[in-house]
Amino acid sequence: MLQDKTILLGISGGIAAYKSAELARLLVREGCSVQVIMTRSAKKFISPLTMHALTGRPVYSSLFDSGYRTATAHIQTAREPDLVIVAPATANILGKLTAGIADDFLSTVLLAVDLEKCPVILAPSMNTTMLENAAVKGNIFLLGKRGYVIADPNDGDLACGETGKGRMVEPLELLELIKKKLFSEKDYQGVNVLISAGPTREALDPVRFLSNHSSGKMGYALARAARERGANVVLVSGPTALEPPAGIDFRPVVSAREMYAVMMDKLEKADIVVKAAAVADYRPVENFSQKIKKAGEMQVNLVRNPDILKEIGAKKNKQFLVGFAAETEKLLEHARKKMEEKNLDMIVANDLGQKGAGFQVDTNIVRLLYQGGFVEDIPLMTKYHLSHLILDRIKDHRGR
Numbered sequence: 001m002l003q004d005k006t007i008l009l010g011i012s013g014g015i016a017a018y019k020s021a022e023l024a025r026l027l028v029r030e031g032c033s034v035q036v037i038m039t040r041s042a043k044k045f046i047s048p049l050t051m052h053a054l055t056g057r058p059v060y061s062s063l064f065d066s067g068y069r070t071a072t073a074h075i076q077t078a079r080e081p082d083l084v085i086v087a088p089a090t091a092n093i094l095g096k097l098t099a100g101i102a103d104d105f106l107s108t109v110l111l112a113v114d115l116e117k118c119p120v121i122l123a124p125s126m127n128t129t130m131l132e133n134a135a136v137k138g139n140i141f142l143l144g145k146r147g148y149v150i151a152d153p154n155d156g157d158l159a160c161g162e163t164g165k166g167r168m169v170e171p172l173e174l175l176e177l178i179k180k181k182l183f184s185e186k187d188y189q190g191v192n193v194l195i196s197a198g199p200t201r202e203a204l205d206p207v208r209f210l211s212n213h214s215s216g217k218m219g220y221a222l223a224r225a226a227r228e229r230g231a232n233v234v235l236v237s238g239p240t241a242l243e244p245p246a247g248i249d250f251r252p253v254v255s256a257r258e259m260y261a262v263m264m265d266k267l268e269k270a271d272i273v274v275k276a277a278a279v280a281d282y283r284p285v286e287n288f289s290q291k292i293k294k295a296g297e298m299q300v301n302l303v304r305n306p307d308i309l310k311e312i313g314a315k316k317n318k319q320f321l322v323g324f325a326a327e328t329e330k331l332l333e334h335a336r337k338k339m340e341e342k343n344l345d346m347i348v349a350n351d352l353g354q355k356g357a358g359f360q361v362d363t364n365i366v367r368l369l370y371q372g373g374f375v376e377d378i379p380l381m382t383k384y385h386l387s388h389l390i391l392d393r394i395k396d397h398r399g400r
């Protein structure tokens with residue numbers, strides 16, 4: 001996907017520098033040329049030889065290396081890439097960039113990059129207290145305002161032994177961000193994408209309902225990502241606390257039967273259907289018109305709701321159909337079964353038992369299953385970046 005692209009990877013001196021080796025490897029595997037610039041401190045954490053071997057290009061470091069082609073190597077180096085990423089970006093390099101200081105090769109090249117023509121991603125990585133220091137915070141804020149793309153650090157265990165925000169965004173996630181920035185050229189232009197999201201509510205009486213913990217975050221992130229890439233998006237959503245993304249056709253529903261009706265209505269025009277909704281499988285037999293008053297023991301009888309995805313699977317013609325499987329055990333076995341029974345082209349399986357996966361949280365850890373039995377393990381990443389990855393995979397598999 002990234003063939004013919006040149007990426008400039010700036011590495012400054014932080015523990016997360018070792019992850020940049022993986023990022024370089026991923027980028028090279030995608031077919032792009034990677035030019036690495038390391039600061040003096042970065043070389044204390046990872047060897048330039050490693051980066052040279054991974055990228056096939058000598059690493060640039062000092063302003064006055066004898067190997068450079070001309071005395072204005074910083075300008076040439078800044079003109080060459082399609083995108084620049086600084087990962088990890090330390091407090092120091094962020095501070096220099098904010099203040100316009102150019103005292104080594106990386107900081108000089110960064111000032112020479114034309115932001116109008118070449119996106120620059122900064123992936124901060126540092127201890128939480130440093131990240132929250134007013135100066136650093138202010139610098140990140142200013143850089144974001146000036147058009148730099150900030151890969152907001154993750155929460156988690158830090159190299160210093162503390163836990164908190166400051167972990168550099170994972171390489172695979174950075175790769176998705178890079179693709180997103182490079183291909184904001186709308187690879188989904190004209191494609192009709194129908195997405196369902198959130199829980200459904202099955203009323204028992206005017207004040208009570210059966211539902212589940214779905215927040216809708218995954219489906220909304222998918223809708224936003226597809227929209228950003230130019231798709232015509234219809235988002236059919238059960239009740240959530242989220243703001244629908246701008247520029248889409250938003251269809252709020254409450255119950256599974258309402259979701260069913262809207263999905264079926266919109267199916268014909270769809271090229272891709274993604275069912276991220278957590279649909280209630282059952283609803284109360286009776287929906288009482290008045291509030292039920294308590295009186296001793298009580299039993300609620302339930303009837304099955306339509307399986308929307310299964311019906312779409314049986315009916316589909318041109319549509320590429322993606323389902324979700326949220327499981328607490330036997331993830332692959334259950335996901336495979338759903339894929340087969342519902343006639344899906346792809347299923348996104350998540351293990352609800354894993355920390356950072358499933359309902360309510362902003363991140364997910366999933367396994368993607370494709371027709372033919374192929375399984376791809378995706379590490380923890382934000383639902384937004386995962387959405388772009390899922391759209392990449394749909395694009396690849398739809399063409400087959």
Ligand code: CTP
Pocket residue numbers: 256275276277278279280281305306307308309310322323324325326327338
């Ligand atoms: N789904 C649906 N309609 C239903 C139930 C589920 O369209 N009535 C869809 C979901 O949107 C999801 C997929 O089917 O994409 C799997 O949902 P899940 O709740 O994991 O599984 P179920 O098929 O309901 O099976 P079970 O509850 O037995 O795990």
